[in-house]
Amino acid sequence: MKKILIATAVAASFASVAHAQSSVTLYGTLDTSISYTSNVNGGHQWAVGSGSTDENRFGLRGVEDLGGGLKTIFTLEEGFDTNNGAQASQGKMFSRQAFVGLSSQFGTVTLGRQYDAMQDFVSPLSATGSWGGANFAHYGNLDHLDKNSQDAASNSIKFASANYSGVSFGGTYSFSNSSQFANNRAYSFGAGYENAGLRVGAGYAQQNNPNATSGGAYNNLDLNNIGLTGVSFRQRQFGAGATYAFGPALFGIVWTQARLDNVTGGTGSVHTNNYEANATYNLTPALGLGIAYTYSNGAAEDAHFHANQVGLKGDYSLSKRTDVYVQGTYQETSAPAGSTINAVIDNGSATGVSSTHRQGVASVGLRHRF
Numbered sequence: 200m201k202k203i204l205i206a207t208a209v210a211a212s213f214a215s216v217a218h219a220q221s222s223v224t225l226y227g228t229l230d231t232s233i234s235y236t237s238n239v240n241g242g243h244q245w246a247v248g249s250g251s252t253d254e255n256r257f258g259l260r261g262v263e264d265l266g267g268g269l270k271t272i273f274t275l276e277e278g279f280d281t282n283n284g285a286q287a288s289q290g291k292m293f294s295r296q297a298f299v300g301l302s303s304q305f306g307t308v309t310l311g312r313q314y315d316a317m318q319d320f321v322s323p324l325s326a327t328g329s330w331g332g333a334n335f336a337h338y339g340n341l342d343h344l345d346k347n348s349q350d351a352a353s354n355s356i357k358f359a360s361a362n363y364s365g366v367s368f369g370g371t372y373s374f375s376n377s378s379q380f381a382n383n384r385a386y387s388f389g390a391g392y393e394n395a396g397l398r399v400g401a402g403y404a405q406q407n408n409p410n411a412t413s414g415g416a417y418n419n420l421d422l423n424n425i426g427l428t429g430v431s432f433r434q435r436q437f438g439a440g441a442t443y444a445f446g447p448a449l450f451g452i453v454w455t456q457a458r459l460d461n462v463t464g465g466t467g468s469v470h471t472n473n474y475e476a477n478a479t480y481n482l483t484p485a486l487g488l489g490i491a492y493t494y495s496n497g498a499a500e501d502a503h504f505h506a507n508q509v510g511l512k513g514d515y516s517l518s519k520r521t522d523v524y525v526q527g528t529y530q531e532t533s534a535p536a537g538s539t540i541n542a543v544i545d546n547g548s549a550t551g552v553s554s555t556h557r558q559g560v561a562s563v564g565l566r567h568r569f
């Protein structure tokens with residue numbers, strides 16, 4: 200009897216160890232708001248916003264310990280609209296991320312639908328990629344710092360290094376999955392450094408002839424979000440930034456450039472430069488304030504333009520997982536007479552292009568993370 204009890208105890212201990220070596224985590228974010236937009240196609244708009252400060256999503260994240268420091272990892276993540284329950288991207292079950300790979304002491308190698316190096320190394324330093332959400336995206340989100348379901352690349356192999364005394368680096372290559380090898384493929388690379396309160400990062404991403412093939416790297420990279428038509432034969436994004444935190448304050452600066460070459464539909468080439476300064480301050484452990492200013496300049500439709508955008512946000516935590524927020528963003532553009540380059544603030548599903556060179560958005564919302 201004693202031997203049976205000992206054997207049972209040993210078996211139970213091995214079972215618990217095996218269980219501890221593998222895990223699957225369900226996670227997600229629910230963000231909904233009431234939003235007011237000063238001008239959408241010539242009129243005011245009141246709307247229930249979905250994902251104004253943090254895109255709604257749910258996902259599964261898993262790890263299996265293979266021994267010797269080697270692990271299998273996977274992530275499946277989908278976005279959705281809290282207003283009607285619709286998927287963020289029709290035709291895809293996991294449009295934000297869907298990948299599997301191996302992790303070791305040297306880094307990770309993963310394959311599937313993933314975000315690129317600009318979104319890994321530069322986006323977290325910006326207001327839109329950290330605390331501000333879609334409202335704080337740069338003009339037209341042409342630099343893709345506001346991560347959403349359309350900005351992930353399919354058919355991607357990705358390497359992310361381990362942290363070497365604060366230094367990390369990585370990159371992606373996204374296949375076209377077509378006999379026309381160069382059509383609808385993409386690649387990116389980037390690096391970052393962290394030490395105490397300092398964090399810096401830089402990245403580069405390029406998409407060759409996106410949308411050219413249905414099974415390629417991208418299917419939705421167009422100019423509709425700034426009110427222009429056409430598809431670029433090549434898109435490139437460059438960027439660098441830094442943040443520094445001390446006490447309850449954090450300050451950041453970001454520069455990005457987006458270039459869309461040989462756009463079809465008479466638009467010509469489009470390029471923008473974005474210069475951002477942002478800051479947050481925690482008045483109490485529960486109450487935080489944020490501000491960001493972005494100056495953008497560039498050219499589209501053979502006309503030069505610039506845009507000024509400022510955003511403010513207040514956030515109050517009701518618990519570790521639930522918070523309420525109020526935020527406002529104002530944008531003003533300047534372009535030659537007759538140009539269709541008007542103001543447009545990224546705001547999830549609620550906002551369209553203004554009929555003038557000015558637009559303001561104000562939101563009051565509730566967010567829950569699980």
